[in-house]
Amino acid sequence: MRYVLKICLLSLLLLAVAASVHADVKLPPPQMEGGMGLFEAFKKRSSAAGGDFPIAQLEPEELSTILWGATGLNRGEKGWTVPMSKGLEPYCRIYVAQDEGIFLYDWRVHGLTEVSKENVRAKVGSQNFVKTAPCILILVADGKALSDNFDAKDGAEFAAVAAGAMTQDIYLAAAALEIGARYIHSMNIEEIRRALSLPEEDYPVCLMMLGK
Numbered sequence: 502m503r504y505v506l507k508i509c510l511l512s513l514l515l516l517a518v519a520a521s522v523h524a525d526v527k528l529p530p531p532q533m534e535g536g537m538g539l540f541e542a543f544k545k546r547s548s549a550a551g552g553d554f555p556i557a558q559l560e561p562e563e564l565s566t567i568l569w570g571a572t573g574l575n576r577g578e579k580g581w582t583v584p585m586s587k588g589l590e591p592y593c594r595i596y597v598a599q600d601e602g603i604f605l606y607d608w609r610v611h612g613l614t615e616v617s618k619e620n621v622r623a624k625v626g627s628q629n630f631v632k633t634a635p636c637i638l639i640l641v642a643d644g645k646a647l648s649d650n651f652d653a654k655d656g657a658e659f660a661a662v663a664a665g666a667m668t669q670d671i672y673l674a675a676a677a678l679e680i681g682a683r684y685i686h687s688m689n690i691e692e693i694r695r696a697l698s699l700p701e702e703d704y705p706v707c708l709m710m711l712g713k
C-alpha cells in the first residue's frame with residue numbers, strides 16, 4: 502500500500518514539475534509498476550546483435566520508461582534512478598537521435614527538448630550497422646559540472662561510472678520491455694559534437710542503440 506502511495510505521489514510530482522517547465526515534447530508517464538520482475542530482467546539482459554538489429558520504432562511509452570530508468574527522478578526533486586557522486590544532478594546527459602531530429606532528455610520535466618531537426622542516426626556510429634537503429638541514445642558528459650566538482654581524473658571516472666549505471670538501467674528496462682539494445686563505444690565524435698552543438702568541455706561517452 503505504501504509502495505502504491507509512493508508511486509502515486511511520484512507521478513503527481515512528475516506531472517506538477519512537467520506542467521511548470523517547458524519541454525518541446527512531453528513524454529507519457531513512465532511505467533513504474535508491474536511488468537517483468539527485476540530478476541527475470543537480469544536473466545534476459547543482453548545486447549541485440551548489431552548485424553540484425555531490430556528496426557521498428559519504440560512507442561512513446563517505451564521510450565519514456567527507458568529514459569526514466571536511465572536518469573529519471575525517483576524520489577522528490579533530488580533523487581534519481583542512478584547514483585551520482587555527492588548527490589549532484591546527473592552530470593551525464595542523454596540525447597535522443599531519431600528520424601525527426603535530436604532531442605535532449607530533461608529529467609526535471611520528464612520531457613524532450615529539441616536540439617536539432619537533423620536526422621543524424623546514420624552518422625553517429627563508426628560501425629555501419631549502427632545507422633539501422635531507429636532510435637539512438639547519445640550519452641554525453643557534462644564537462645562543466647564535472648570540472649566544477651571534481652579534479653580531471655575523478656571527473657572522467659565518475660562520468661564513466663554514471664554512463665555505466667545508466668546504460669545498465671537501459672539494458673534492464675529494454676529487457677523488461679522486450680526491446681533490442683546495444684552499447685556502442687565506436688563513435689564519430691566530431692559528427693556528434695557538430696550535430697549536438699556541444700561546448701568544448703562536454704564529450705560523448707557512448708551510444709545505446711534501441712529498436713524492436
Ligand SMILES: Cc1cc2nc3c(=O)[nH]c(=O)nc-3n(C[C@H](O)[C@H](O)[C@H](O)COP(=O)(O)O)c2cc1C
Pocket residue numbers: 546547548549551628683684685686687
Ligand atoms: C564498454 C563497452 C563498449 C562496447 N562497444 C561496442 C562497440 O563499439 N560496438 C559494438 O558493436 N558493441 C559494443 N559493445 C557491446 C559488446 O560487444 C557486448 O556487450 C558484448 O558482446 C557482450 O554481449 P552482451 O551485452 O549480450 O552480454 C560494447 C560494450 C561495452 C560494455
